[in-house]
Amino acid sequence: MRQPKKVLVLYYSQTEKTKDVIDYIIDPLRDKDDISIEEVLIEPVNPFPFPWPKVYFFSIFPECVYEVPVEIKEPVFKENKYDLIVIGGQVWFLSLSIPLVSFFMHKKSKIINNTKVITILNCRKMWIHTQKRMEEFISLAGGTLVDKVLITAQGEQMQTLTATKDNLFKSNGDCDKKWEVSPTALKQLKQQGKDLLDALQSNKLSEEGVFTTKSTAFNNTDFDHPEMVARKKFLQIGGVIKRLSKSKSYFRYFLTIIFLFFFFIMVFIGLPLWPLVKRLKDKKKSGTAV
Ligand SMILES: Cc1cc2nc3c(=O)[nH]c(=O)nc-3n(C[C@H](O)[C@H](O)[C@H](O)COP(=O)(O)O)c2cc1C
Structure with a gap:
C-alpha cells in the first residue's frame, strides 16, 4: 500500500x-x-x-x-x-x-x-x-x-x-x-x-x-503606500522606544501613551482619508497624462 x-x-x-x-x-x-x-x-x-x-x-x-x-x-x-x-x-x-x-x-x-x-x-x-x-x-x-x-x-x-x-x-x-x-x-x-x-x-x-x-x-494593493509610510514611522519611533525602555516597564507605558496620540491621528484620520486622497491623486495623474 x-x-x-x-x-x-x-x-x-x-x-x-x-x-x-x-x-x-x-x-x-x-x-x-x-x-x-x-x-x-x-x-x-x-x-x-x-x-x-x-x-x-x-x-x-x-x-x-x-x-x-x-x-x-x-x-x-x-x-x-x-x-x-x-x-x-x-x-x-x-x-x-x-x-x-x-x-x-x-x-x-x-x-x-x-x-x-x-x-x-x-x-x-x-x-x-x-x-x-x-x-x-x-x-x-x-x-x-x-x-x-x-x-x-x-x-x-x-x-x-x-x-x-x-x-x-x-x-x-x-x-x-x-x-x-x-x-x-x-x-x-x-x-x-x-x-x-x-x-x-x-x-x-x-x-x-x-x-x-x-x-x-x-x-488589492491600494494600501501599499500608507503601509510603507506607517512601517517607516513604526520603525523610527519603535526603535527609540525600544532603546529607551524595557517591555512591561512603567516608562514603556508612558512612552506608549505619547506614541498613541500620533498613532490615533494616523489610523483614525489619515487612513480613512487615504482612499479619497488616492483617488484624487490618480485623477490628477490621469489628467496630466492626457
Ligand atoms: C498585537 C496585535 C497587533 C495587531 N496589528 C495588526 C495590524 O497591524 N494589521 C492588521 O491587519 N491586524 C492587526 N491585528 C489584528 C490581527 O491581525 C487579528 O487579531 C488576527 O487576524 C486575528 O487572528 P487570530 O484570531 O487567528 O489570532 C493585530 C492584532 C494584535 C493582537
Missing part, C-alpha cells in the same frame, strides 16, 4: 480567525485514507493576554516591528519529513505576528527545509510586508513556497478598525470575536481546499501554484 501524503499544519491563532481560515482549506483533506494531517499550534510559553489590556497591546509594537521573538513551547512533530507544510499566521503592527516570528527563529523551523509550503495569512487590510517576510523566512529555512492564501477583513476602513478594536479589547462575552469573511472569499477558500486535495492526490504540488484562483485579496 502507498504511504499517505503527510501534511503538517502549523499555526498560531488567538481568536480562532486564522484557524477558521485554515479549516476551510484543510477540511476537504480530512478523513481521506491517502492523506494524514498533523496540526501543531505555536504556543508562547507565556501566552499573550486576551482580551488585550489596551496600553500593553500598543506597548509591544516595537518588538513586533523589530521581530523580537518570545520563548515558545518546543513544537513536537510526529514525522521527520512532510509532503506539505501549511503555515497560518497573522499581522501584528504591520509585521508578522510575534508567535510566528518566534517559530521561524526556533531550531524546530528546520522542519521546513526541503519541503513544500503553503502560507495562510489573515489580517485587517495591510499585508504586503508581512507576506513578504513570511516568504523570506520560508526561503531562509530551505522551504519552497507552492501557493498562498490571504484573507482580509470585509468592509470599509472605519468598520474594520472598529471590528478589530472590539475583537481585541472586549471580553469574550461582549463581542463576537470574529470578523466576517466575505461570501466571495468564503467560496474561494472552499474551492482552494478542493484544489489542494486534488493537487495532493495527483502529485501536482509545484511552484507553478496549487489553487485554480489566487486569493482575491492579493489584488
Whole structure:
C-alpha cells in the first residue's frame, strides 16, 4: 500500500480567525485514507493576554516591528519529513505576528527545509510586508513556497478598525470575536481546499501554484503606500522606544501613551482619508497624462 501524503499544519491563532481560515482549506483533506494531517499550534510559553489590556497591546509594537521573538513551547512533530507544510499566521503592527516570528527563529523551523509550503495569512487590510517576510523566512529555512492564501477583513476602513478594536479589547462575552469573511472569499477558500486535495492526490504540488484562483485579496494593493509610510514611522519611533525602555516597564507605558496620540491621528484620520486622497491623486495623474 502507498504511504499517505503527510501534511503538517502549523499555526498560531488567538481568536480562532486564522484557524477558521485554515479549516476551510484543510477540511476537504480530512478523513481521506491517502492523506494524514498533523496540526501543531505555536504556543508562547507565556501566552499573550486576551482580551488585550489596551496600553500593553500598543506597548509591544516595537518588538513586533523589530521581530523580537518570545520563548515558545518546543513544537513536537510526529514525522521527520512532510509532503506539505501549511503555515497560518497573522499581522501584528504591520509585521508578522510575534508567535510566528518566534517559530521561524526556533531550531524546530528546520522542519521546513526541503519541503513544500503553503502560507495562510489573515489580517485587517495591510499585508504586503508581512507576506513578504513570511516568504523570506520560508526561503531562509530551505522551504519552497507552492501557493498562498490571504484573507482580509470585509468592509470599509472605519468598520474594520472598529471590528478589530472590539475583537481585541472586549471580553469574550461582549463581542463576537470574529470578523466576517466575505461570501466571495468564503467560496474561494472552499474551492482552494478542493484544489489542494486534488493537487495532493495527483502529485501536482509545484511552484507553478496549487489553487485554480489566487486569493482575491492579493489584488488589492491600494494600501501599499500608507503601509510603507506607517512601517517607516513604526520603525523610527519603535526603535527609540525600544532603546529607551524595557517591555512591561512603567516608562514603556508612558512612552506608549505619547506614541498613541500620533498613532490615533494616523489610523483614525489619515487612513480613512487615504482612499479619497488616492483617488484624487490618480485623477490628477490621469489628467496630466492626457
Ligand atoms: C498585537 C496585535 C497587533 C495587531 N496589528 C495588526 C495590524 O497591524 N494589521 C492588521 O491587519 N491586524 C492587526 N491585528 C489584528 C490581527 O491581525 C487579528 O487579531 C488576527 O487576524 C486575528 O487572528 P487570530 O484570531 O487567528 O489570532 C493585530 C492584532 C494584535 C493582537
